[in-house]
Amino acid sequence: MALASVLPTVPALGELPGYGTGAHVVTEAGEVPVDWLATGERVMTRDHGFQPVLWIGRTAADAAPAFDPVGLSAGALDGRAPGHETWLTPGTRLPMTGWEIELHTGEAEGLGPASALPWQADKAAAPKPVRFTYVLLPCHGLVLVNGFWAETVLLETVAMSVLSGAIPAALLRRPDVRAGHRHAAGRLLADWELCAMGWRAPGRTPGRRAEKVA
Secondary structure, eight states, X not given: OXXXXXXXXXXXXXXXXXXXXXXXXXXXXXXXXXXXXXXXXXXXXXXXXXXXXXXXXXXXXOOTTTSOOEEEOTTTTTSSOSSSOXXXXXXXXXXXXXXXXXXXXXXXXEEEEGGGOSOOOOGGGSOSSOOEEEEEOSSOOEEEETTEEEEOOOOSHHHHHHHTXXXXXXXXXXXXXXXXXXXXXXXXXXXXXXXXXXSOOTTSOOOSOOSEEO
């Protein structure tokens, strides 16, 4: 049963959480570059301790023509993270806090896409080729990527439509996986909510920053 897949760089992959070349995740053995990460390794999650990697998907070639990668400069999020320049798919969601979220959702935190962040590195500096790694865990979770929390693949509608032929059917049928992906790791911020909070408008670069990225 194949537990790692080479994925075609179709635009829909940009909507799924992916980590670019040079990103490191924390495992039981320490920090590991995502390009070296293998199925079976246990990665640290924010809410569920160490979880085993069930499946990995990777783009094989330059992904930039398929979707616009989001670059975060070193220290862009809180002065400390990321530890070095990091590239994410636009749809990779990060935990965000701030009075805007509390005002609009009544909750202290929400998961918003990297594309909504105003701190973005010069895309001309993106490594060539830009390869992305996609990680599936038994449950949707947040993992440490270069010092900040970022989501793993959530088996929602878009992911199932894009990845259903790549992820082994036996994994998708597992009761623990089905239960672990019934709910997201946090409150998912809708695009209209981000617009209402002034973080981004349709087709425009966001004009203000979240109070904090957790």
